[in-house]
Amino acid sequence: DTAVSQTPKYLVTQMGNDKSIKCEQNLGHDTMYWYKQDSKKFLKIMFSYNNKELIINETVPNRFSPKSPDKAHLNLHINSLELGDSAVYFCASSQVAGSGPQHFGDGTRLSIL
Amino acid sequence: RKEVEQDPGPFNVPEGATVAFNCTYSNSASQSFFWYRQDCRKEPKLLMSVYSSGNEDGRFTAQLNRASQYISLLIRDSKLSDSATYLCVVNNNNDMRFGAGTRLTVKP
Numbered sequence: 001d002t003a004v005s006q007t008p009k010y011l012v013t014q015m016g017n018d019k020s021i022k023c024e025q026n027l028g029h030d031t032m033y034w035y036k037q038d039s040k041k042f043l044k045i046m047f048s049y050n051n052k053e054l055i056i057n058e059t060v061p062n063r064f065s066p067k068s069p070d071k072a073h074l075n076l077h078i079n080s081l082e083l084g085d086s087a088v089y090f091c092a093s094s095q096v097a098g099s100g101p102q103h104f105g106d107g108t109r110l111s112i113l
Numbered sequence: 114r115k116e117v118e119q120d121p122g123p124f125n126v127p128e129g130a131t132v133a134f135n136c137t138y139s140n141s142a143s144q145s146f147f148w149y150r151q152d153c154r155k156e157p158k159l160l161m162s163v164y165s166s167g168n169e170d171g172r173f174t175a176q177l178n179r180a181s182q183y184i185s186l187l188i189r190d191s192k193l194s195d196s197a198t199y200l201c202v203v204n205n206n207n208d209m210r211f212g213a214g215t216r217l218t219v220k221p
Binding site: 033035040041042043044045048056090100101102103104105106107 | 145147155156157158159162198200208209210211213214
């Protein structure tokens with residue numbers, strides 16, 4: 001029944017490693033997003049995909065690479081993890097790009113040791 | 114100037130109180146507006162959309178003033194379960210911008 005699901009829920013890893021977070025939505029939405037929420041709780045958009053095409057790419061280090069194999073999935077791969085990458089990463093989806101409400105996944109809590 | 118600004122609070126109010134949150138946004142071309150609620154260690158969830166004519170959903174009333182680029186949320190008869198962070202969200206052309214949130218604690 002889960003509308004937007006992310007895995008894993010928790011990710012603890014060492015600096016320099018490469019990791020991926022997966023996201024899937026079963027709402028039939030066309031648009032998916034990745035957000036980062038840091039320790040100050042500020043939610044910032046990272047990427048947005050509409051029907052598998054990248055439409056928003058904020059100023060994010062190129063160590064972060066999103067991949068959308070189909071419109072129901074948007075995965076996030078992070079290379080060479082750094083201490084500053086520690087945060088909660090939320091995936092979200094919406095029916096129409098930007099104009100409608102977004103549905104969020106539970107979040108992935110990434111901790112870099 | 115931040116794109117979406119909110120008073121971070123915290124607002125500590127007794128049960129039954131009325132509390133109002135304000136939000137201002139910088140982009141006059143913004144097209145749609147929302148209030149989200151985020152509980153501690155949880156994902157943001159849509160509380161309500163905000164329309165120019167103002168809209169109400171039970172104890173919650175949202176207002177939009179496009180001329181002043183200002184959005185408000187009023188909560189009447191606060192409940193303990195209203196304790197959360199309230200996020201003001203502004204959309205401009207496929208791009209949703211979140212405020213930093215206003216923290217509300219309702220006490221018995």
